[in-house]
Amino acid sequence: xxxxxxxxxxxxxxxxxxxxxxxxxxxxxxxxxxxxxxxxxxxxxxxxxxxxxxxxxxxxxxxxxxxxxxxxxxxxxxxxxxxxxxxxxxxxxxxxxxxxx
Amino acid sequence: xxxxxxxxxxxxxxxxxxxxxxxxxxxxxxxxxxxxxxxxxxxxxxxxxxxxxxxxxxxxxxxxxxxxxxxxxxxxxxxxxxxxxxxxxxxxxxxxxxxxxxxxxxxxxxxxxxxxxxxxxxxxxxxxxxxxxxxxxxxxxxxxxxxxxxxxxxxxxxxxxxxxxxxxxxxxxxxxxxxxxxxxxxxxxxxxxxxxxxxxxxxxxxxxxxxxxxxxxxxxxxxxxxxxxxxxxxxxxxxxxxxxxxxxxxxxxxxxxxxxxxxxxxxxxxxxxxxxxxxxxxxxxxxxxxxxxxxxxxxxxxxxxxxxxxxxxxxxxxxxxxxxxxxxxxxxxxxxxxxxxxxxxxxxxxxxxxxxxxxxxxxxxxxxxxxxxxxxxxxxxxxxxxxxxxxxxxxxxxxxxxxxxxxxxxxxxxxxxxxxxxxxxxxxxxxxxxxxxxxxxxxxxxxxxxxxxxxxxxxxxxxxxxxxxxxxxxxxxxxxxxxxxxxxxxxxxxxx
Numbered sequence: 001x002x003x004x005x006x007x008x009x010x011x012x013x014x015x016x017x018x019x020x021x022x023x024x025x026x027x028x029x030x031x032x033x034x035x036x037x038x039x040x041x042x043x044x045x046x047x048x049x050x051x052x053x054x055x056x057x058x059x060x061x062x063x064x065x066x067x068x069x070x071x072x073x074x075x076x077x078x079x080x081x082x083x084x085x086x087x088x089x090x091x092x093x094x095x096x097x098x099x100x101x
Numbered sequence: 102x103x104x105x106x107x108x109x110x111x112x113x114x115x116x117x118x119x120x121x122x123x124x125x126x127x128x129x130x131x132x133x134x135x136x137x138x139x140x141x142x143x144x145x146x147x148x149x150x151x152x153x154x155x156x157x158x159x160x161x162x163x164x165x166x167x168x169x170x171x172x173x174x175x176x177x178x179x180x181x182x183x184x185x186x187x188x189x190x191x192x193x194x195x196x197x198x199x200x201x202x203x204x205x206x207x208x209x210x211x212x213x214x215x216x217x218x219x220x221x222x223x224x225x226x227x228x229x230x231x232x233x234x235x236x237x238x239x240x241x242x243x244x245x246x247x248x249x250x251x252x253x254x255x256x257x258x259x260x261x262x263x264x265x266x267x268x269x270x271x272x273x274x275x276x277x278x279x280x281x282x283x284x285x286x287x288x289x290x291x292x293x294x295x296x297x298x299x300x301x302x303x304x305x306x307x308x309x310x311x312x313x314x315x316x317x318x319x320x321x322x323x324x325x326x327x328x329x330x331x332x333x334x335x336x337x338x339x340x341x342x343x344x345x346x347x348x349x350x351x352x353x354x355x356x357x358x359x360x361x362x363x364x365x366x367x368x369x370x371x372x373x374x375x376x377x378x379x380x381x382x383x384x385x386x387x388x389x390x391x392x393x394x395x396x397x398x399x400x401x402x403x404x405x406x407x408x409x410x411x412x413x414x415x416x417x418x419x420x421x422x423x424x425x426x427x428x429x430x431x432x433x434x435x436x437x438x439x440x441x442x443x444x445x446x447x448x449x450x451x452x453x454x455x456x457x458x459x460x461x462x463x464x465x466x467x468x469x470x471x472x473x474x475x476x477x478x479x480x481x482x483x484x485x486x487x488x489x490x491x492x493x494x495x496x497x498x499x500x501x502x503x504x505x506x507x508x509x510x511x512x513x514x515x516x517x518x519x520x521x522x523x524x525x526x527x528x529x530x531x532x533x534x535x536x537x538x539x540x541x542x543x544x545x546x547x548x549x550x551x552x553x554x555x556x557x558x559x560x561x562x563x564x565x566x567x568x569x570x571x572x573x574x575x576x577x578x579x580x581x582x583x584x585x586x587x588x589x590x591x592x593x594x595x596x597x
Contacts, residue, residue: 009290016283023276032272039279043286050290058295059286062237066282069244073275076251080267087261096265099341 008049015042029081033074040070111173113164114180116157117188118228121195124150125221132214140207143214144561147199150221154192158185172595176296177235183592184232186437187364190444191227194356195220197448197565201455202349204559208460209257209347216256220353223249227361231368234594236285236295239365243281243329246361247274250354254346260462266345273328273338281325287318297373298596304376312380319381322369323388330362330418332388333395340403343411344465348458351407352451355414356444363421363440371428372592378428385426386518392419393525400532406457407465409532410450413491416529417443423522424506427513430591435505438587442498442576446490449569452562453484467539474541479567480558481540486570488533490577493526498576498583505584 019039023032044063051059162185170181226245233239255267291314292300328335343351396415403409424436458464474481490499510519576583
């Protein structure tokens with residue numbers, strides 16, 4: 001069986017959906033954060049396979065930008081999570097409910 | 102040795118970006134090297150950076166007016182009327198936020214220059230978004246803008262609400278970025294490029310037999326940008342984040358972040374995918390209708406003024422979307438005019454809220470505003486003008502720009518959407534009326550000497566709210582100059 005680009009794109013779509021659903025159903029901020037990483041890496045896979053399909057370097061180049069941005073997001077996200085955890089241990093997003101209308 | 106070929110750079114067009122980013126980094130460096138910096142230095146520096154950008158925009162505007170738009174850095178960045186106009190709006194928002202923030206930081210005993218540094222860096226991201234000619238550059242601008250704002254939301258160390266707001270904003274913002282990025286990837290797959298000029302050329306010269314990938318990409322782009330501008334059904338984060346974040350930061354979120362988001366929305370959808378307007382317009386019309394109505398209806402049942410104005414900012418986003426979906430030059434120029442007036446309304450209103458919020462930034466119930474007309478007549482007067490402007494009462498700037506977007510929708514044949522928007526404006530007017538009633542007609546229970554015990558209102562926020570109110574009135578009475586500027590701000594795509 002030949003593994004065509006379509007398979008990679010489908011895998012990307014599945015991983016992206018897993019990340020999106022995971023972010024919506026999980027309640028631990030760290031796990032939600034990992035789901036976002038999963039989504040971003042699904043996009044990376046899509047970029048690379050489309051770039052290979054088109055014979056264009058742009059797709060692979062984009063991945064570097066995404067990686068850098070994802071790293072920057074990790075820095076800020078973990079800092080916020082740590083700041084909250086220091087005040088209350090074992091926090092899930094359900095415990096974050098001071099703000100409501 | 103062969104010389105390395107570097108792309109052409111129009112340095113004159115990069116001045117705003119360089120001033121904001123270098124200004125922020127320089128401030129950060131100086132503040133970490135010098136032990137005790139005078140308190141006034143950081144806000145003064147930020148205001149100066151904003152003013153320098155505003156001044157630099159004048160020759161840039163002339164240059165573009167005379168020689169036309171230009172594209173550089175290998176076609177990745179462009180300078181045109183729209184990018185200059187939005188940069189101006191961002192600079193005004195930066196100045197207003199910095200002026201409001203100084204008194205806020207002093208009152209809350211929050212030392213440090215981080216707010217100003219992050220504000221300047223965030224503004225530089227907004228400038229990148231407004232002038233991006235490439236989807237990847239647009240994404241980078243969005244992230245520079247957003248990541249700085251995530252930190253700004255968490256700035257109040259001692260309020261758990263502030264950190265909760267940052268957490269929610271961060272998770273949903275990153276979620277939205279992932280959608281935007283997936284959209285970019287699919288558009289890249291369908292058109293073979295991330296460059297807006299090449300995409301638009303490709304789409305005008307080719308007919309896609311199977312455009313499923315392109316449409317999926319467009320849908321994901323709409324979701325991603327819809328989150329950023331807080332359009333229903335992607336608005337759920339807005340009230341919580343606005344309520345929890347430090348109030349001057351909310352002014353920046355409401356004014357700056359939204360202006361940059363809409364600039365990007367116009368560049369991508371109207372400018373690049375204008376040829377496919379029939380495909381994306383229905384989705385955007387539904388989104389605009391839901392946003393104006395949803396925002397207005399939920400705003401009515403709020404009791405917290407900060408949340409009320411959060412929902413009102415959602416209503417405004419819906420109105421701006423009404424102008425975007427028209428996908429005409431007239432619609433686009435009405436969008437830019439709306440952004441300018443909305444920025445004044447947002448920074449002015451949140452400056453008032455900063456003052457009333459009081460120590461701890463917690464005093465945001467409607468009760469806190471009772472009898473304010475008697476206790477703080479000047480501030481209450483400015484707030485009145487700003488609320489009337491938000492409601493779109495004639496002789497305020499809000500009326501002029503609301504009329505503009507509605508006219509462009511009617512022009513385009515979107516009668517139903519225009520009618521829905523007008524209905525929503527009427528519902529939203531009730532919200533502003535409720536605050537006005539509290540200001541003037543309700544008593545705060547204290548007998549006449551309440552005024553003596555009241556501390557003097559801080560100068561910065563009062564100044565911002567007065568100037569914003571004056572600006573809103575000026576646009577309402579003499580709308581010509583702003584509208585003609587906005588007409589010249591229509592974006593164009595130029596190949597590099």
